[in-house]
Amino acid sequence: MSRIFLSLILLTTFISGCKKSGPVLFKKIKSSQSNIHFNNHISEWGEVNVFNFTNYYNGGGVGIGDFDNDGLNDICFTSNQNNPELYINKGKFVFENASASSGLTNEGWTTGISVVDINNDGWPDIYLSMAAHPGLKNSKNKFYINQKTNPVSFKDQAADYGLDYEGFTTQAAFFDYDKDGDLDVYMLNSAPDAINPNTIRHRVDDGTFPSSDKLFENTGLNEKGIAQFKDVSREKGVTYEGLGLGVSLADFNNDGYTDIYASNDFLSDDILYLNDQGKGFINVIKSATGHTSLFGMGIDGADLNNDQRVDILQLDMLPEDNLRQKKMIAKDDYQKKSLSTSPAYNYHKQYMRNMLQVNVGLEDGKPMFSEQGLSLGVACTDWSWSVLLADFDLDGLKDVHISNGYRKNVTDLDFINYYNNQNQFGTNEVQEKFKKEFVKQIPEVKLQNYAFKGEADQPFADVSEDWGLDDLSYSSGAAYADFDNDGDLDIVVNNIDEEAFLYENTSENKNYLSIDLTGKDNNIQAIGAKVYLWQKGNVQLLEKYPVRGFLSTVGEELIFGLGQTSQVDSLIVVWPDLSIQKINSPKVNSVLKIDYQPNAEMASLGMENASHQGVFSVQTEFVPLQYEETNYIDFYERPTLQKMQTRKGPVIKTGDFNKDGREDLIVGGSYKMTPTVIYIQNNNGSFDSLTSVNSLNMEVGDILVLDHNNDGFDDFILIPGVADVSFGKKEAYQPLYLENLAGSSFMQKSILPEIHVCSTTAMLFDFNGDGNEDILIAGHHKPGQFPMPSPSYYLERKDDAFVEVKADWLDDIQQIGLFADIEVSDLNNDGQNELLLVAEWQQPMLLKKSSGTWKLEKTNIPSGWWRSIATADIDGDGDMDLILGNEGLNSIFKASESKPVSLLSKDFNNDGVNDPVFALYLKDEHVAYHPFGTMTGQIVQFKKRYTSYDSYAKADIEDMFTSGDMNGVQKFTATELKSVVAFNDGQGNFDSRPLPFLAQISPIGNIIAEDYDKDGFNDLLLLGNFFENESMLGPQDASRGQWLKGDGKGNFKVIGMQASGLNIKGEVKHALKLKGNNKILCTTNSSGIVAIQY
Incomplete structure (x- = not known):
């Protein structure tokens, strides 16, 4: 099946400027100087073509080795349809084409090249991987042994070594997996045309799938002194199916043994084979990573942040610009992704963009990765193939080189539609003729290659143009080497239908050390x-x-x-x-x-001890909790939502429900699925379930605990949360008061007025100064009408009941909505507490009392997607500063004062349902976030307004809506998505500064300030993540809890997982600190109640 057909199946359900003048880091060497005229020419039509061979335009590779043993690196290029070409380095970037006498040939379809001295004679040999296809005559891999001649020549001896494997090989990688001293080989395979690679089906993980990878063990030398290789794949656990395009060998868990990461295309899961100390391999991809790339392509592993752990950068094909994104991605495919990851099929979570997996440490000897490609600025480089991680500018930090381009743009949705409309009828001969002509019309994807400069604790900087590496091309394989022995790394790139690129690194005034190892x-x-x-x-x-x-x-x-x-x-x-x-x-x-x-x-x-006990220890099932979310999918009703609004729980609060002086727990329930549960604390600090309360008619958004009748037994009020599934059912939005009957049971009692609210945060506070706590319920959004604000309510205590009271300050709150958190603190040390309120799309607000009147004021902190707030004296000046949790930077959405993210809100369809539309800047274009199919699923008239993906892709957000459309639109904007600390000047003014970059890797929903290491300075514990995003972004799962160590001067240092001891999987929904002990409890979406001890 061709990539055209596969792209149609997948994407309809999913998804030269002026050159820099002046010196650049890399100087492009002209072919007239280098004599390198290699061109991986691929014929446009033949028995094997783009319609029947999915990997037709994937390209060829580059192999570096000193093939003539003269101390200079030489180059061998693979050609898909023609012979490999060998270029001998003569010095000063001049090469001699030695292909004719080399003996290197290609009777099939060559893919990868592996250079290895297999017989350890000091002369590098060449292993060529061959693709398999019914239209190809010879698909056996070849092993060209260096004959040590002048001129250089090779002889194919693959059969002699037992490595003339025939089976869809992409690349071979040699290494010693079992520590017996000789080299074994891992073969990465791909057979996308054997079965539709995008069909959700039961995986074949027993080693019988056509493109399962292979492990060949070196069993020693035969009588002729030739190493013999044996297929040991099944007995060593190498059995998982995949469509391999890239392989990375590294010691990911620092146990000294080589592990394997296989980057797989289409729906097939990536594979992370952890080496069981030579006994075999265990696939740990799901426990080690939260998600991976969907169309996994090239991959490389290296220690990017100099923490002595190997990180991974995996490539995919998400474009950086709006035009190509909108012409490639048809619509959000949340339903398909949910099906593929369901227990029935159990695929890993995969999303279409580059993934940078930061190695954060070990859990039970297995590596743990935090995916941070979006925050580190390397997620979107279009149709990318090769990634190389090395220190190109010699500053001590590793940089990134990425090759790009595809000869024919078979993912252009307009061309896919045209093809399907034109090629439905006729004889086979007619259809073949149409295909042959159609190929000529498919647009080309000539793209720039990328270079990113490594920065310490900051995003990578795009230096593609500054370094002279941004040539437009159809580039595929690439390699680095020091061709002139000057101590820096030069680059060579294999191109389709164009001469290869050779770049000289001109780095100056930097020191280096080049290592040449000779082993046993x-x-x-x-x-x-x-x-x-x-x-x-x-x-x-x-x-x-x-x-x-x-x-x-x-x-x-x-x-x-x-x-x-x-x-x-x-x-x-x-x-x-x-x-x-x-x-x-x-x-x-x-x-x-x-x-x-x-x-x-x-x-x-001096390596970090993986068993080191950090400041924190985590117990994942401290209190068993069976919490099940409402099985309502927001995206099915409102496709343009970027996040689910109905997955906010479970809420957790404390109270003394049995009058024994110890803090007990109450955990809020979910609509129609989980009741509210009360847990009693025992003498030893553990908790047992006391009882449950039937709250199934509401999604509990918050809980207020109070001893309303002053009998010593705490009662509680359940505040209705976001449950759009119950839209129109008033009982789902009526707060409930439950009176504690002496610790034996709870009884609903009518002390609250009849109100209807959708809220995730409420507060008990004595607003009128009468000694009784009143209630503020801050509204979120109207059910089924996001982002239209739900009413907010102020309830005063009158005798034994609460009554609704109107107030001017409440009128201001009513207009806002989407409130996320409330904090009470005395900010100006006047003895009077103020209330701090944060909401999505708003500036943080201050509700304070002046001259006997409460007034709501906006702070000078920018608008954001604020989620949480805490107060503490961070800078040691005696007043309370603010710490505010936000979306963070590990997101597709970015915001600034000049380029905000925005939300347009109106019932565009006139069907009684509000239609939210999100907009952002991609580069300098202000565009709708949503793919065409997603937008038309929400706003039907767009189907007539735009007749092609191209016309939709070329519309900016201002042109997309008519003046009539914009009449009555509510517009929300956010200019800051980083989490911040806001320093208080004591007068209600705040100096807002971002938390450290490493603290921006996920949304922060919970902040607890405390001096955790007892050094006298307040630290921060940040907890969050957010899983229920639409499927272009996927889960924001990079955080496992973060400890920010404070210095008392307003500065923080992020302490890593291994050193802190924090390792909390999943999304932390709510967290609280228990009084009287050093324990924090939190609810998550993946386990029971988690305890964090410090």
Whole structure:
């Protein structure tokens, strides 16, 4: 099945400027100088073509090796339909084409190239992977052994080695999986045309699927001295199906053994094979990652943040600009994704964008990743293939190179529709003729390649143009190597229907150290070795796995950038057999040749202890809780919502329900699914369920605990939350008072007026100063009418009941809605508490009493999607500062004063239902967020207004609506999505500053300020995530709880998962601190009540 048909099935349900003048980091070497004229030409039509071979335009790879053993890196390019081409480095970026005498041939369809010295004779060999297809004659992989001749020549001996495997191979990666000293091989396979790769079906994970990857074990030398390989895939656990396009080898859990990440295309899950210390492999992809790319392509692993853990960058195909996004993605596919991840099929969560998986530490010996591609600025690079992670500018931080482009844009939805309309009838001959002509009309996708500069604790900076790497092309495989032996990494790129790119790195005034490793006899390349570099207390890590990116092999040298520092304290080499070699004060700006001579113990590494006990400890099932959300899907009724509004619970509060002086718990229920439950605290601090209260007629949005009748037994009021499923049912929005009958049971009693509210936050507070607590219920949105505000209510205590009271300040609150949190604090130290209110799309507000009158004021803090608020003295000046939780930066949505996110609200259809439309800036274009199919699902007249995806994609948000449409529209804007700390000047003015960048990785729904490490300064505990987003964004799951250590001067340092001890999976809904002990309890969407001890 062709990619055209697959794109139609998938995407209809889912989804040259002026060049920089002046010096750039990379100088493009002209082919007239280099003599490299390689062009991966692919014929437009033939027996094998884009209609019947899905991977037709995926491209070829680049292999780097010193094939003539003269000390200079040479290049071998793979061509899909033609012979590989070999270029021998003659120095000064001049190469000699040695292809004719090389013996390298291609009778089939070559994909990846792996350069390895398999016989350990010091001369690199070449393993070529071959695609399989009925129209291809020869699909056996080839192993070209270097014959050590002049000119360079090779002989195919794949059969002699037992590696003439025939089976859809994309790439082979050699490594020593079992620590027996010789090299084994992992074969990444892809057979997308064997079965529709986008059909939700039961996976085949027993190793019988046509494109299951393979593990071949090196069983030793035969009588001729040739290594023999045996397929051990099934017995070693390599059995999961996939459509592999990229493979990354690394020691992801720091146990010394090589693990494998297979990046898989289409619906097939990625695979993360954790090496069970040589005994086999265990797939831990679901426990290690929250989600992955959908169309997984190239991949690379490296320690990006210098924390001695290997991170992963996986590529996909989400465009950066609005035009290509809207012409590629048909509509939101929440329903399909829900089906695929359901227990019936159990696929992993996958979304169409690049994913940067930050390695945050270990859990039971398994790596844990936090996906932060959106916040780190590398999520959207269009149809991307190769990714290379290396320190190109030698500043000590790793950078990113990404290749881009596709020869024919088979994802253009207008062309897919045209094709389907034109090719439905006629004989096979007529249809074939149409296809042949149609191919010529398919638009091309010539795209720029990308370069990103690594920044410490900041997003990557797009330096594609600044570095001279932004050429438009149909690029595929790429590799780096030091071609001129000057200590920096140059780049070579394989292009389709265009000459390859060769770039010279012109880095100046930066120090470096280049490492040349020679290992033991059966692995003289030392593949799998690690090198740690210590420099003024900082550590860099490089691993030697030459197969990287996409279809390619990089140079063997390991190059550390040292920036302006000219000294290195020490190097430690962890050889593949786990022996250690330490070198003190190596000479910089040189090639350091290191032969295998272990001289140190493992303790010399000083690695972080995975079992280290942090400040916090987490107990996931501290209190068993069976909470089930209402099975209502907001997106089915309102497709343009960007987040579900009905998944806010469960709420948790404390009270003394049995009059024993200990804090008990009450957990709010969900509409028609889960009752409200009361838990009693025991002498030992544990909790047992006392009783449940039938609250199934409402979604509990908040709970007010009070001893209303002063009998010592706490009573409570259930505040109705967001339950759009019950739209029109007034009883679902009537608050309920439950009186405690001496700790034995609870009885509903009518002490509240008949009101109807939808709220997620309420507060008990003595507004009128009579000594009795009154009630403020801050409204969220009207049921079924997001974002129209629900009424808010002020209820005063009168005798034994509460009565509704009107007030001027309440009128101001009534107009707002979408309230998320309320905090009470004395901000100006006048002895009078103020109320702080935060809401989505609003500036934080202050409700304060002046001259006996309450007044609502907006603070000078920008508008945002505020979710939570806490107060504490952060800067040690004696007054209370604000900490405000927001959306964060790990989101498709970004906001600033000049480029806000916005929400238009009106019943555009005139059907009695409000239609929300979200808008944002993509680059400099102000556009609707929603794909065409999603928008027309909400606003039907758009089907007539726009007749093509192209016309919709070219409309900005101002042009999209007529003046009549805009009449009566309510517009909401947010200019700040970062979570912030707002420093109080004592007079009600606030200096708002973002929390550290690493604290912006997820929405923050709960903030608890406390001096957790007992150093005298307030710290912050941030809890959040948000899972129920529409399917273009997917779950925001990057946080496992964060400890921000304060210094008492207003500064915070984010402490990582391993050091803090925080590891909370899922979305934290609500959290509270128990009195009298160092324990925090929180409810999540994935387990019982979680306890955080400190």
